[in-house]
Amino acid sequence: MTNLDGFININGDGISAIEFIFLTALLTLLPSLVVMTTSFTRYVISLSFLRNALGTQQTPPNMVLVGIALFLTLFTMGPTIDEINQQAYAPYVNGEIEQAEFFSRASVPLKDFMLYQTDTSALELFCEMSDTEIPEGEIDVLAEELPMRVVTPAFITSELKKAFQIGFYLYIPFLLIDIIVSSTLMSMGMIMLPPAMISTPFKLLLFITINGWELLFSTLVQGVR
Numbered sequence: 001m002t003n004l005d006g007f008i009n010i011n012g013d014g015i016s017a018i019e020f021i022f023l024t025a026l027l028t029l030l031p032s033l034v035v036m037t038t039s040f041t042r043y044v045i046s047l048s049f050l051r052n053a054l055g056t057q058q059t060p061p062n063m064v065l066v067g068i069a070l071f072l073t074l075f076t077m078g079p080t081i082d083e084i085n086q087q088a089y090a091p092y093v094n095g096e097i098e099q100a101e102f103f104s105r106a107s108v109p110l111k112d113f114m115l116y117q118t119d120t121s122a123l124e125l126f127c128e129m130s131d132t133e134i135p136e137g138e139i140d141v142l143a144e145e146l147p148m149r150v151v152t153p154a155f156i157t158s159e160l161k162k163a164f165q166i167g168f169y170l171y172i173p174f175l176l177i178d179i180i181v182s183s184t185l186m187s188m189g190m191i192m193l194p195p196a197m198i199s200t201p202f203k204l205l206l207f208i209t210i211n212g213w214e215l216l217f218s219t220l221v222q223g224v225r
Contacts, residue, residue, distance in 0.1 A: 039072075040069050041159045045167065046167060049166065080113045087106075088102050111151045115155075117162075166219075173206065
């Protein structure tokens with residue numbers, strides 16, 4: 001009994017209580033890690049901007065937008081996940097490396113991906129605020145040297161900037177339709193008719209005509225890969 005005081009039995013294997021608490025906390029933070037270390041933020045914000053620009057209110061619903069963003073994230077993160085599996089997960093499962101080495105190896109491909117998407121100005125800002133010196137060299141060197149606490153906020157800042165840029169470009173054509181419809185209704189004296197009721201079908205027609213979903217998805221994915 002004494003030898004098992006600090007261990008928890010899971011499927012016949014004993015793990016330390018501290019390790020069990022750490023893994024539980026990691027699973028709790030997993031959604032935040034997915035949002036903060038991948039391009040999920042860019043995708044879901046861009047899709048929300050598209051829905052607002054179309055004026056369709058709750059169509060597609062939030063669940064659909066989150067699902068689309070999640071699977072686009074899995075698609076673009078495929079090479080990074082494979083690299084983490086080869087360099088960190090497989091050796092850890094085979095007992096070749098310890099847990100600390102696993103996290104150290106797994107963070108390098110992830111930081112490599114994030115740094116490729118991070119603006120230099122954002123990285124310099126957070127390095128300056130954290131009193132961290134930016135090492136000289138290519139992105140591979142930066143991924144090994146810079147801590148995750150600097151790379152992650154710089155990456156998120158860049159992702160938010162790019163998502164809002166995409167949102168701006170999405171709004172422009174649909175805003176022009178709103179302006180044309182509103183001007184036409186005012187010139188005809190039909191000021192009591194809501195412009196959105198007339199402009200929404202034209203927006204949907206334009207979006208379908210240009211094959212908007214494929215155009216948007218290809219632009220989002222190619223902007224990351």
